[in-house]
Amino acid sequence: MAKSAKRLKFEDAMARLDEIVEAMEAGEIGIEESIARYEEAMQLASHCRGILDHVEQRIRQIQFDASGQPQVTPFAAAETDTDNDTDDQPPAAGQ
Structure with a gap:
């Protein structure tokens, strides 16, 4: 087994x-x-x-931007966003 x-x-x-x-x-x-x-x-x-x-x-988290709008980002990216503040753009649709 x-x-x-x-x-x-x-x-x-x-x-x-x-x-x-x-x-x-x-x-x-x-x-x-x-x-x-x-x-x-x-x-x-x-x-x-x-x-x-x-x-x-594979889980996607919903986060809210400064204006209160929800943004869907990959789970792994959500963990690293606080470490790397140089990328303020949300991921493109379908990524």
Whole structure:
């Protein structure tokens, strides 16, 4: 399962994580199996975090300019706008 974690959809990876947690909490498995499942869970968690990071980059934030008009800007650009005040122009439509 660990090698195929990267091919799982987010929902499937989360469902597998739930299964692992339930089995470990129920005490249904021994220590060696617990270690193996923990390693699998960490790989699944990393995979899910990567998916969420990718989705976050695609999110668009609505910000308001000085006149109160909403502007849609890419999420990543919103984080860097405060660092770079040289670009006062909103992104062109479709970018």
